[in-house]
Amino acid sequence: MSWLSTSQRAVAQSLVQQQDTPFFCYDLDKLSAHVKPLVDQQVVKLWYAVKANPLSHIIKTLDHAGFNFDVASSGELDQVLSQGVTPARVLNTGPAKSLKQIRHFANQGVRIFVAESHNQVAWLNQVACEFDLQFDVLLRVQLRFDKAQHNPLGGNTLTPFGLGSEQWQALTLSDYTHLDFVGLHIFQWGNMLCSDTLAELWQAMVSPLVQLASELGIALKVLDLGGGLGIPYDAHSTALNWTKLLDTLASIKSATQVDELWMELGRYAVGECGFYLNPVVEQKQNYGAHQLIVAGGVNHLLRPAVTGQAFPAELLRQSDANTADFHIHGPLCTALDKLGTLALPSDSADGDWLVFSQCGAYGYTESMPFFLCHELPAEFVISGGEVTCARAAQPASSYLR
Ligand SMILES: Cc1ncc(COP(=O)(O)O)c(C=O)c1O
Known part of the structure; x- marks a missing residue:
């Protein structure tokens, strides 16, 4: 083969x-054909995780296909904006958001952020206040599961990506008048190739996330499931079935009653x-x-x-x-x-x-x-x-x- x-x-x-x-060498013709069915659906809003490959030609191809953009640094943001992407289609994730970086993002017109700590929430509010803006914010949650496998993204281990439910429970939303808390973000497993395992993981997240949102007083408009969709790296592995994944995502959407389900795809989009x-x-x-x-x-x-x-x-x-x-x-x-x-x-x-x-x-x-x-x-x-x-x-x- x-x-x-x-x-x-x-x-x-x-x-x-x-x-x-x-x-x-990157085959943009193959990329365009591959991403067409990914964006051609109403179940999940897709963002491209620019870290997977920030080459301008890749960004332009995905922009043309209808992807939005998830950026994790000022460099990624500048690269995306210089390809003509409007800042309204940019989301900022990542565990190291300094005040300086948040100001740069605000200055460039970005208004949607994933907060990964209490400090990030406070800094986002401070910058939104300085610029007299409202930011949309998702809180990134780190859950622990029984029987979880180890994974490069952390799985059940301690990572800098977000906070546990208990830590988030101490947040008082009304203290942050310039932030609209629109939802939750969760992403702990990378390169998953088994759609049943993915479905089990996502389903296991529903109840703790819905509970946390209700305890915090967040009307869960958005649930962002991150990335994690794998691709085969050997001849024995089989590719994920996108149609089957969409069915699972549709059932997660209805179980959580969210208005919008989001994912930021890196590997599965361009790998x-x-x-x-x-x-x-x-x-x-x-x-x-x-x-x-x-x-x-x-x-x-x-x-x-x-x-x-x-x-x-x-x-x-x-x-x-x-x-x-x-x-x-x-x-x-x-x-x-x-x-x-x-x-x-x-x-x-x-x-x-x-x-x-x-x-x-x-x-x-x-x-x-x-x-x-x-x-x-x-x-x-x-x-x-x-x-x-x-x-x-x-x-x-x-x-x-
Ligand atoms: C916040 C976030 N979203 C999405 C991704 C993309 O993940 P993947 O390449 O598995 O789709 C990453 C990758 O590290 C990430 O950190």
Whole structure:
């Protein structure tokens, strides 16, 4: 099975004729087709979590498709606004909202915020007061569940994302005259691939959230379930079924009696549209194992080192050789620089290119590009069947001072 379509493979083969360092390519045609059914429904209002991939072309494609935007820093906000998105379609989430950042957001016209602490509530009220505005605010809630699995987003463990119900109960809404508390936000599990587990988690949230809203005196107009929708990273996993998810979301909407259900999608929106081309520097045998040393590693794709989960990879050229398991190591001098152990044709060797798929989300901008002074990767986009360079590769001299 190949993760690339025939046309994507042809683009990759043509680009490697011109490139000699690793690069990303995002298929905006595939992205547009993928997100159409996501936005084409009345159940849930969708925001794009810009952290997944802030490239201007991706933002414009999602803007055109009808997504709103969830930003978590002043940099993300400025990037979204400079693509022509109006601030009324921006939501601010994130655990580190300083007074300075809140003022910047207010100044730029943002009026919807997720508050993650009592201090954030007070600072939001202070800034709204200074600017003589009303902000819409959702309180981010962190719940604990029986039988919960560990998860990179925290699951049941202590995280900075919001507060427990008990902590929120101490809030007196009437103290904050410039804030309209419109709802609650909750998001603790990432990359979920089982729709039944997602449904169980969401359903388990309903009663504690409805109870908290009533104790606080919040008329629950909005419930924001965050992101967390997964994509397959190996051939054995199956993709989520959006229609089935919508049924579950519709039942959550009616159980909570909210006017609006919101989600901020990152991975599920853009993860599948990107691939990463990586030249093989060397093959070697070591302690009975096959190793491939590749030009780009966690300096361009950090996620495997953080989560222990590889991006799927295949050899770009056709090979009839039997497959063997290869340990794939990047160029940095840390054993953490490993992109996974993957089955590849046994004749994979220097001069070959590997193509890693599912790299549209949490790829380059999540990584650590400066360690050991390697090149920054180029980024290409495919749009209307045409390939353009969004950003050329940059040598280390472009960022070293
Ligand atoms: C507040 C918030 N919403 C949404 C997302 C996007 O999550 P995902 O990529 O799982 O859709 C994130 C990711 O960290 C987040 O922090």
